[in-house]
Amino acid sequence: MIDYRNCVKVKDGVVTREPVPEFLTNSQIPIDQIADLTWLNIPEFAGYGWWPVVNQWPELGKYQSYDGEEVLTIDAANTVVISTIAVRDWTAAEIKSYKMAQNRRITPTALRYRFTDDEKVGFELAMLDDPTSPAGRQAAATMRALQKDLFVGGQADLNSPALQARVQQLETLGAIAAGRAEEIIWGEIEPREVP
Incomplete structure (x- = not known):
């Protein structure tokens, strides 16, 4: 034919x-x-x-x-x-839109490994309680609450607005450098990160 x-x-x-x-x-x-x-x-x-x-x-x-x-x-x-x-x-907006339509769940351990060693050490230091400073105690309690929200549970959904807001809050607090929240949330998902 x-x-x-x-x-x-x-x-x-x-x-x-x-x-x-x-x-x-x-x-x-x-x-x-x-x-x-x-x-x-x-x-x-x-x-x-x-x-x-x-x-x-x-x-x-x-x-x-x-x-x-x-x-x-x-x-x-x-x-x-x-x-x-x-x-x-594709533009950054098109990539985000595409990713939002995907299953972007990773393990809490995988989410933790998206942060650098220096960032994780900074978290630990920021969580130290200082009984002599009410503002310091508040900041330390905020960091502990953020840590629990981010790294506890069976899965971390990178498309979750709540998770994205918490990672962005770490940047706002200065616990991670400017632009790092974007990298952590929107970075490519590796097969080893998937639950």
Whole structure:
């Protein structure tokens, strides 16, 4: 069976996506013979034909999509039309939207390992109680409460607004550097992190 669906019309150097006429497909004429229809001796078909398309679209990487319209280029030497298309990287907002639609549950241990050793040491120091300082006691109690909220339980859902708010609170309190909350919440999930 000849596949005419992968052919495009070529006339006077212009390519258009038009289906092969039914009278040609019904006749099962070989594709190499429909590339130039002058042999039909039909005036309205003089000077054009249908050429096979060779798809040269690049493979998409993670967080990429095709951008714009395909570009059809005549390769006269091989009597084919080359189809290409641009690729664009997703925006940060598109990546977040995609991730929000995924199951992003990890173990509490995996969440803990998303923090650096220095950050974890900082947590421990910040949780030390200072009975002489009411403000210090309050800050230490806040850190202990955050630790329990983040690292207790069977799973940590990175899509949870509550978990995201607690990680962001660590950044606001200065327990982690600016930008780290974003990295911790939206970093790629490794297979070993999944419960």
